[in-house]
Amino acid sequence: MDPEDNHRYWADRTEEFSPEYYAQIGPNEVSETLASVLDHYVEEDAAILEVGCSSGRHLAHLLDRGFENLTGIDINDESFDVMAEYFPAVADAGEFHTGPIEELLPTFDDAAFDVVYSVETLQHVHPENTDVFEDLARVTGDLLVTAENEGNSPRRGREGAEVSCVRDDFPLYHRNWKEVFSELGLAQLLCDPGKRDTVRVFRTL
Numbered sequence: 001m002d003p004e005d006n007h008r009y010w011a012d013r014t015e016e017f018s019p020e021y022y023a024q025i026g027p028n029e030v031s032e033t034l035a036s037v038l039d040h041y042v043e044e045d046a047a048i049l050e051v052g053c054s055s056g057r058h059l060a061h062l063l064d065r066g067f068e069n070l071t072g073i074d075i076n077d078e079s080f081d082v083m084a085e086y087f088p089a090v091a092d093a094g095e096f097h098t099g100p101i102e103e104l105l106p107t108f109d110d111a112a113f114d115v116v117y118s119v120e121t122l123q124h125v126h127p128e129n130t131d132v133f134e135d136l137a138r139v140t141g142d143l144l145v146t147a148e149n150e151g152n153s154p155r156r157g158r159e160g161a162e163v164s165c166v167r168d169d170f171p172l173y174h175r176n177w178k179e180v181f182s183e184l185g186l187a188q189l190l191c192d193p194g195k196r197d198t199v200r201v202f203r204t205l
Helices: 003-011 019-025 029-041 057-064 079-086 088-093 101-107 132-139 177-182
Strands: 048-051 070-074 095-098 113-119 140-148 163-166 170-173 186-193 198-204
Touching: 003 170, 019 057, 019 079, 029 057, 029 113, 029 140, 029 198, 048 057, 057 070, 057 088, 070 079, 070 101, 079 088, 079 095, 101 132, 113 132, 132 140, 132 177, 140 177, 177 186, 177 198
Parallel strands: 048 070, 048 113, 070 095, 113 140
Antiparallel strands: 140 198, 163 170, 186 198
16 A cells, blocks of 8 residues: 555545544543543643544543643544534534645644644554654644554564554554654653553653
């Protein structure tokens, strides 16, 4: 799958792993972890960006916790119609942009957001598009949070386990996000490996 095919795949995704699929699941334990991290590190008026927000289930949980300055990016333009149906308060409160993060992140100013986070989105960035991680670090004013699948074996994030295929359907790129973002000038504050995803919290230096 080349970068353009990768974009089209997620832009047109329906049924499993689609915006409606995640809306029906609703907030989960990662949503709670995100809220707890933000409660601890930032004020309620923090400017927050979710990259790959889909229909907004994590943003909905943050809104319920008092965070109202919300922005989201998603490549699938159905995301925001689904959001308006399932999470109308988020749709009304936030600012949303449709398109690949590789195209949208460069349009934001340096340190535009106090918090930037991703849940199972960066793991789908094609190896030819990894320059986008520099833009993630650039637009982050304080905290960057990643909740990504780094591989569930002892080889998590290590050489030799860089990619897997989900149900013979799409590639998932396993990366060591501590290495990625430390090299871009961020310091890791915590790492919480879960059964599915590893949550990492970084702070700008």
